[in-house]
Amino acid sequence: xxxxxxxxxxxxxxxxxxxxxxxxxxxxxxxxxxxxxxxxxxxxxxxxxxxxxxxxxxxxxxxxxxxxxxxxxxxxxxxxxxxxxxxxxxxxxxxxxxxxxxxxxxxxxxxxxxxxxxxxxxxxxxxxxxxxxxxxxxxxxxxxxxxxxxxxxxxxxxxxxxxxxxxxxxxxxxxxxxxxxxxxxxxxxxxxxxxxxxxxxxxxxxxxxxxxxxxxxxxxxxxxxxxxxxxxxxxxxxxxxxxxxxxxxxxxxxxxxxxxxxxxxxxxxxxxxxxxxxxxxxxxxxxxxxxxxxxxxxxxxxxxxxxxxxxxxxxxxxxxxxxxxxxxxxxxxxxxxxxxxxxxxxxxxxxxxxxxxxxxxxxxxxxxxxxxxxxxxxxxxxxxxxxxxxxxxxxxxxxxxxxxxxxxxxxxxxxxxxxxxxxxxxxxxxxxxxxxxxxxxxxxxxxxxxxxxxxxxxxxxxxxxxxxxxxxxxxxxxxxxxxxxxxxxxxxxxxxxxxxxxxxxxxxxxxxxxxxxxxxxxxxxxxxxxxxxxxxxxxxxxxxxxxxxxxxxxxxxxxxxxxxxxxxxxxxxxxxxxxxxxxxxxxxxxxxxxxxxxxxxxxxxxxxxxxxxxxxxxxxxxxxxxxxxxxxxxxxxxxxxxxxxxxxxxxxxxxxxxxxxxxxxxxxxxxxxxxxxxxxxxxxxxxxxxxxxxxxxxxxxxxxxxxxxxxxxxxxxxxxxxxxxxxxxxxxxxxxxxxxxxxxxxxxxxxxxxxxxxxxxxxxxxxxxxxxxxxxxxxxxxxxxxxx
Numbered sequence: 001x002x003x004x005x006x007x008x009x010x011x012x013x014x015x016x017x018x019x020x021x022x023x024x025x026x027x028x029x030x031x032x033x034x035x036x037x038x039x040x041x042x043x044x045x046x047x048x049x050x051x052x053x054x055x056x057x058x059x060x061x062x063x064x065x066x067x068x069x070x071x072x073x074x075x076x077x078x079x080x081x082x083x084x085x086x087x088x089x090x091x092x093x094x095x096x097x098x099x100x101x102x103x104x105x106x107x108x109x110x111x112x113x114x115x116x117x118x119x120x121x122x123x124x125x126x127x128x129x130x131x132x133x134x135x136x137x138x139x140x141x142x143x144x145x146x147x148x149x150x151x152x153x154x155x156x157x158x159x160x161x162x163x164x165x166x167x168x169x170x171x172x173x174x175x176x177x178x179x180x181x182x183x184x185x186x187x188x189x190x191x192x193x194x195x196x197x198x199x200x201x202x203x204x205x206x207x208x209x210x211x212x213x214x215x216x217x218x219x220x221x222x223x224x225x226x227x228x229x230x231x232x233x234x235x236x237x238x239x240x241x242x243x244x245x246x247x248x249x250x251x252x253x254x255x256x257x258x259x260x261x262x263x264x265x266x267x268x269x270x271x272x273x274x275x276x277x278x279x280x281x282x283x284x285x286x287x288x289x290x291x292x293x294x295x296x297x298x299x300x301x302x303x304x305x306x307x308x309x310x311x312x313x314x315x316x317x318x319x320x321x322x323x324x325x326x327x328x329x330x331x332x333x334x335x336x337x338x339x340x341x342x343x344x345x346x347x348x349x350x351x352x353x354x355x356x357x358x359x360x361x362x363x364x365x366x367x368x369x370x371x372x373x374x375x376x377x378x379x380x381x382x383x384x385x386x387x388x389x390x391x392x393x394x395x396x397x398x399x400x401x402x403x404x405x406x407x408x409x410x411x412x413x414x415x416x417x418x419x420x421x422x423x424x425x426x427x428x429x430x431x432x433x434x435x436x437x438x439x440x441x442x443x444x445x446x447x448x449x450x451x452x453x454x455x456x457x458x459x460x461x462x463x464x465x466x467x468x469x470x471x472x473x474x475x476x477x478x479x480x481x482x483x484x485x486x487x488x489x490x491x492x493x494x495x496x497x498x499x500x501x502x503x504x505x506x507x508x509x510x511x512x513x514x515x516x517x518x519x520x521x522x523x524x525x526x527x528x529x530x531x532x533x534x535x536x537x538x539x540x541x542x543x544x545x546x547x548x549x550x551x552x553x554x555x556x557x558x559x560x561x562x563x564x565x566x567x568x569x570x571x572x573x574x575x576x577x578x579x580x581x582x583x584x585x586x587x588x589x590x591x592x593x594x595x596x597x598x599x600x601x602x603x604x605x606x607x608x609x610x611x612x613x614x615x616x617x618x619x620x621x622x623x624x625x626x627x628x629x630x631x632x633x634x635x636x637x638x639x640x641x642x643x644x645x646x647x648x649x650x651x652x653x654x655x656x657x658x659x660x661x662x663x664x665x666x667x668x669x670x671x672x673x674x675x676x677x678x679x680x681x682x683x684x685x686x687x688x689x690x691x692x693x694x695x696x697x698x699x700x701x702x703x704x705x706x707x708x709x710x711x712x713x714x715x716x717x718x719x720x721x722x723x724x725x726x727x728x729x730x731x732x733x734x735x736x737x738x739x740x741x742x743x744x745x746x747x748x749x750x751x752x753x754x755x756x757x758x759x760x761x762x763x764x765x766x767x768x769x770x771x772x773x774x775x776x777x778x779x780x781x782x783x784x785x786x787x788x
Contacts, residue, residue, distance in 0.1 A: 002161070002261045005072055007065045007128065007152045010035050016060045016131075021094040023127045027064045035063070035152055036334075038088075038145035040134075041303030045745035047554050050364035050373070054143040054547035055557040055745070058134030063148055067126040069118070072156050079157045079190050080114040082128065083164065085150035085335060088304065090133040096121060104380040106134075106144060107331045108391045111164060114154070115190075128152075136375035138362040141354065142296050143547035143558075145304030150334050159191035160220065160256035162263055165394040167252055169267040170468055172231070174284055179237040179269045183213055185228045185252055189220035196220075197256035199228045203267075204249045205238050213250075239283050240268030240400040242324045245345035247400070266342060268400025274470055274492050274513035279536040280403075289529065290347055290537025291581045292325030293318060293563065294518060296546040297333045300566040301736030301748045301763065303547075308336040309704035310763070312697065313688055314568045315344055318543055321563055321574050322581025327517065327539040330354035330409040330474075332392045341401035343697055349472065349494075349517070349539070350396055351406035352389050356454050357381045358417045358446055360410075367551040368433040386461055393465040404492055405469055406517070407458040410476035411451055412486055419445035422480055448484050455489035474517035482508060492536070494518075499528040506534055515539075521561075521573050521601060523646025526580055540577070544568070545740060558742040560602060565740035567761040568706075572605050576647060579622040587623035587663035589630075589672050594618045594651045607718070609674040611654035621648040625663035633657040678713035680721035680758065683776055683784045685709050700768065704735070705788050707762040707774060711755055719758040723778045726752045727762055731772035732788060735763035764788070 011030035019025055033039075040056045049057045069075065082095060088106025092099070100112040118126065134146040155164075166186040173180040181203070189195050197220065201213040214230025238246035247266045254261040272282050282288050299306040299314070325347040328337070332350060341348050354360070354377070361372035389407070396402055414423060415438055425440050459471040470491030475481050478495055482505065487493045493509065494517030495501065502514060516538030519525050529538045545562040558566070563574040575588035590605035594616035611617050621630070621639055630637045632655060639648035659674040688706040690698060698704075711721040727734060728751070737753035739760040746753055753760055766772040772788040 002158075002263060003073060003156045005067070005154045005156070007067060007154065008034055010037070010063045010065045010148070012037065012039065012147075013062045014039060014059060015062075017062060020062045020064065020131070021097060021099070021129045023097040023125075025064070025129075030064065033063075035148045036150050036305035037063075037147050038149050038303030038305040040146040041301065041305075042747065042749040044747050045555060045557060050138040050362065051366050051550045051554070051557070052141050052363045052548055053137055053139070054550070055554065056143065056547070058137040058146045060135060061132050061147060063130040063132070065128045065152075067128065067154065069121065069124040069126055072154060075118060075156070077159060078115070079159050079161060080118055081111050081155045081157075081164070082114050083109070083111040083153050083155055084148070085109050085152070087130065087132060087148050087150070088134065088144055088146055089139075092131045094129040096127055104384050105377065105388050106149070108388045109150075109164075109395050110391075126154075138364040138373035139375040139377070140548070141360065141362060142549045143298050143303070145298065147305075149304045158254075158256065158259040158261050160187065160189050160195055160197045160254055160259075161261050162186065162252060162254060163188050165397075167250065167263065167265065167398070169250055169398045171269050171271050174237075174239075174269075174271045177235070177237050177239070179234045179239075180231065181213065181234055181269065182229065182231045183250070185230075187218065187220065187226045187228060187254060189222055189224050189226070191257070192222055194219070194221050195256050197254055200253045200255075201230055202251045203232075203234065204251065206246065234269060237269045240270040240342075240345075241282055241286065242288070242345035242347070245343060245400075247342060250398075265398060266339070267398050268342060270400050272403055274404075274515075274536055276511050276513050277534050279513070279533055288324070290325040290515065290539075291322055292327055292347070292349070292537055292539035293323055293543025294327045294329040294539050294541050295333075295543050296329055296548075297337065298547045300547070300738035300740070304334075306334070306336075307704045308340065309690065309698050310568075310706065311337055311340055312690065312694060313706055314544060314564060315340055315346065316691070316694075317564055317568060317570065317574075319344060319346075320582070320584075321578040322583070323543065323563070325349070325537060325539065326543070327351065327406075329518075329542070332396070335395075338396055338399045338401060340697070342399055343694075346401055347403050348399065348401040349404045349406055350392060350402050351409060351474075352392050352458075353377065353381070353385070353407065353411075354409045355381070356385070356408060356411055356451070360413070360416050363549075366553050367549070370435060370438075385458070389458060389461050390465055393462055397466050403469060404472045405462045405466070406472050406474060406494065407455060407462065407490065409474045410496060411455075411473065412448060412478075412481045413476040414448075414480065415439065415442060415445060417445055418448040418451060419443065420448040420480055420484065422483055448480065448486070451481075452485040452489055455486055459489055459491075470513075472515065472517065478505065487512070499525050502528055502532060502535060521577070523580070523644065526646070545742075550742065552742070555745045556742050557745065560742065567738050567740045567759065569708075569740065569759055569761075573602075575622045579624045580646060582624065585625060585663065585665040585668045585670055587621065587625055587628060587661055587670055587672050589659060589661055589674050590620045590622070591659075591674065592618050592620075607674060608677040609654075609659045610676050613654060613656065615654045616651055617654045618649060618651050619659070621661065623648065623663055624665065626665045628661060628663035630659070630661050632659050675715070675717060677717045677719055678715070680711040680719040680723065681714045682712060682781050683709060683725065683778050684712055684716070685776065685784055685786055687786065687788065703766050703768060705732070705764045705766055705774070707764065707786065709755070709760045709762060709776065711758045711778070721758050722755050723780075724752055724754050725760055725762075726777045728775045728777075729764055729773065731766065731770055732774060733765040735765055737762050
């Protein structure tokens with residue numbers, strides 16, 4: 001049987017050591033950490049680091065793990081592989097002092113064969129040493145973390161085996177609920193002699209119904225890779241779609257010399273296509289608008305080493321807003337996020353690169369503050385791009401959620417660094433503060449026509465590995481790129497912030513599907529998608545606030561642009577978007593002092609009714625109700641729909657008394673009330689509960705407790721208090737505080753944090769069947785003790 005041994009416990013040292021690769025090196029004084037691990041997130045914020053990557057340092061660090069060989073079982077006549085899901089970045093790996101190799105990218109998975117190395121072992125200890133070099137901290141335009149931020153495992157197999165990513169599953173056709181499926185399995189013979197094997201595959205749904213996909217006997221020469229193909233019909237197929245994301249277990253069994261290797265993975269049965277006139281079609285009949293968001297993969301205090309439970313809470317909230325699609329910006333993400341997208345029913349655009357062979361501007365002193373730095377993946381692209389692109393496709397090809405491969409993001413941004421004499425001056429996204437010489441055509445910059453050549457090469461690489469999904473890219477300057485042939489190089493055209501070009505460019509490319517690959521949150525931009533059948537959908541920038549790419553000055557170290565903040569709490573934009581995207585009845589009131597309308601759509605609005613008598617107050621209502629009624633002291637208040645902003649509003653003089661809304665749709669009725677909010681009186685907590693339907697998606701031995709904290713007034717109304725909250729625990733591991741405040745540079749390792757707008761969240765880990773307690777204290781309040 002194939003056996004997988006996860007390597008979770010490591011020793012870590014921040015700094016360099018030229019002999020830490022040696023097996024007998026003494027690491028007893030090193031810090032004990034659990035992988036996945038991000039060391040940058042627990043360092044002090046520093047102005048000496050880069051604003052683009054969140055003012056958090058990288059550096060050089062070492063990891064060492066000690067594995068008891070007996071835990072791996074019998075090693076004789078076994079193939080042993082050390083598998084990494086991703087190390088950020090520039091890592092080198094040693095096993096028992098033998099240098100196994102390196103990988104540059106922090107987003108790719110890789111592996112090493114340990115079979116020969118471990119045959120020389122003189123004891124039962126296996127020592128894995130990893131050196132990570134992230135000294136070029138202005139290497140990205142957002143926060144990427146540092147370290148072994150994804151899982152590591154040793155896999156033991158019989159010598160006639162299926163290597164990593166060796167199984168491919170496809171739905172080739174669909175006729176109502178009768179599906180034709182095809183599998184390809186690469187069987188490898190590492191036994192040292194010619195061998196025979198029996199290959200069998202089955203497909204089992206969630207209720208246990210099993211279909212045999214195929215069974216075959218094959219003969220393999222030594223060191224031969226033999227591809228076995230099966231085709232089968234699945235009757236009464238349970239289709240994968242957002243409402244019912246049905247998954248099957250694809251089981252592959254290889255029997256040779258009386259020894260068996262078994263493999264399982266989740267797959268989904270579905271078909272789809274992007275059409276030029278009717279957008280995105282699922283399962284031959286469902287016309288689906290992609291209501292998507294872009295996501296980076298950090299989560300506040302976790303950095304990029306985010307537990308699955310934290311992503312589950314976040315994604316369920318995005319789903320509540322009507323979101324059904326995720327764009328992985330701008331790199332392949334951790335496998336747990338793709339798994340959740342499969343399990344929850346999100347469509348996915350997977351993205352490979354943010355830059356190709358030339359570097360983009362990397363802001364390190366604030367956004368558009370010159371001079372930039374030019375560190376990053378561009379230096380690795382010429383050597384590594386094919387390996388990294390193929391890796392993304394191979395490891396993710398069986399995820400039913402993935403519907404497109406993006407080969408690049410905003411590669412075509414003028415003068416950053418490519419140029420073309422077809423434009424004189426660029427005025428657009430991110431250009432407002434640029435020096436004039438950075439906006440005008442510069443003939444000494446690399447020519448944009450080179451991008452077309454690269455795009456064609458990348459698309460060909462992808463199509464060779466996966467012919468079932470289209471390629472795309474996110475174009476920043478399609479006004480130019482359509483003239484240079486860049487958009488002709490991919491199957492689906494993705495436009496960033498260019499809704500005004502849709503109609504004209506649909507006429508120019510009548511046979512090309514279109515998607516809004518990155519979009520602002522405005523109502524007009526949504527209408528451009530909603531009202532045009534040929535636009536498949538949009539991806540908002542962004543779904544969740546994130547670290548890095550700060551547009552303010554120190555100490556601002558992140559970006560407010562999400563439907564959710566970094567705590568995973570709903571922002572005002574969440575409710576606005578829910579009123580446009582969701583079929584579920586929603587109605588949410590907000591207020592603000594009436595004044596001249598701001599051009600900033602993120603200008604603060606409030607969930608309170610606290611103003612001076614007679615003061616002019618703007619009331620906003622985000623709703624999809626068929627009808628509603630708003631009253632204060634039994635007096636009706638009329639609201640008018642703003643055709644530009646997409647919400648109801650009015651301006652009235654303030655009068656004391658609760659503001660009460662009643663809304664209805666299709667016979668359902670909900671209410672919303674705003675009151676005067678007093679001073680914070682006490683701290684309350686809600687421990688987020690995993691919905692029963694999703695409990696089996698998470699680890700069963702440990703629980704990530706997500707404790708939502710609120711400072712409320714005497715009537716339980718949420719306040720805007722910002723007192724410091726302290727934590728103490730019993731039988732639990734503190735994982736971190738988050739408040740979503742991009743100006744708070746408190747070290748994430750501290751067991752205290754200030755509330756923001758009356759809220760924070762605390763994460764702790766507990767063991768199943770072991771009672772734990774969490775105690776929170778705020779100066780002037782009674783302590784809050786929670787039994788977990």
